[in-house]
Amino acid sequence: MPQTILIPANDYEELDAWLREQTVNRPMIVCDGAFPYLRISGHIRELEKLGFSVTYFSDFEPNPRYEAVEKGIELFREASCDAVLAVGGGSAMDVGKCVKLWARLEDDEPYYKQKPQPNGIPLLAMPTTAGTGAEATQFAVIYVNGEKHSISHPEALPQAVLMDPGALSTLPPYQRKSTMLDALCHAVESCWSVSSTEESRALATKAIRAVLAAKDGYLNNEPKGNAAMLRAAHLAGQAIQQTRTTAGHAMCYKLTTLYGLAHGHAAALCLDVLFPWMLAHPERICDPRGGEQVFGALWQIAEAMGCENAEAAAAKFHAILGSLELPKPKEKPEDYAILRTSVNVERLGNHPYTLNEEDLDGLYHRILEGQGE
DSSP states (O other): OOOEEEOOOTTOHHHHHHHHHTTOSSEEEEEOTTGGGSHHHHHHHHHHHTTOOOEEEOOOOSSOBHHHHHHHHHHHHHTTOOEEEEEESHHHHHHHHHHHHHTTSOSSSOGGGSOOOOOOOOEEEEESSSSOOGGGOSEEEEEETTEEEEEEOGGGSOSEEEOOGGGGTTOOHHHHHHHHHHHHHHHHHHHHOTTOOHHHHHHHHHHHHHHHHHHHHHHTTOHHHHHHHHHHHHHHHHHHHHHOOOHHHHHHHHHHHHHOOOHHHHHHHHHHHHHHHHHHOGGGBOOTTOHHHHHHHHHHHHHHTTOSSHHHHHHHHHHHHHHTTOOOOOOOGGGHHHHHTOSOHHHHTTSSBOOOHHHHHHHHHHHHTTTTO
């Protein structure tokens, strides 16, 4: 089913109408620490005065652990909640999706091992960053015993998305930059994915153009730029909903945990070395549709970036990343063995080029030794 997109007016009447349509009276707000400073928090307090019974859940951290989701489900049941409103960045949405997905399951075995069933719990997502695109996907990530666990189920796709550009106005500069990079990486990876279609590539290239068009206004925290980047990130999310991500994202997760990098920053560091590596190794193309398909996708990326060829597009991506002046991770030689063996094989299977452990090791060296500079 297509998602309902709500663009709030000053009084959030669109949200109120959606709550009435879904007969919601006891929503759970899954939110991060920024929620009290958002304009919507005042509106939720007004709803409480009108008789809504609102439950708040924020007992989770970035890269949320499974145990946090268990706590959220327990609270959801204790309060007899009837909807989930996930307000925040990717972590809040990951937790909110999992609470919605698993709230009606039995607790005799871990929820992530069970097969979810439709449960009728409405799920609304309100992104407070412009980058993850999580509001447009059925995917979530949680950590089980320190290991990344990917969740994918149609029931985890939010039925409605509340797009409030004002929520982006307080983003710290580092978060603002890294989330923008995440949206751009999503779009690029979706376009060259072996799962891409004509429809998904149209979404991906539209997202690339939209990210680049919104970039300056967004980085300057201009209201129009914030609104445009929200739409761009959503487009990129719609693209990866169809294709999923590829090697760039598969490579980035351990960088975030080992070096404390934001997800989008780590993904961009990986794509920055991966893009030129791909151009230098046409003999490693493994897309079953052949090299013509891959070269066509690379040309579409270049065209969307306003470049005459893929080499220029890779150089432009590198220049954009460099212009943001993000902190550089410091090499720890003992980490290379961890990094090269940490990559999700399933996501590598979605990549149009074959990568082995030696290739991954070389790419990680380029990232951490600064050879991509």
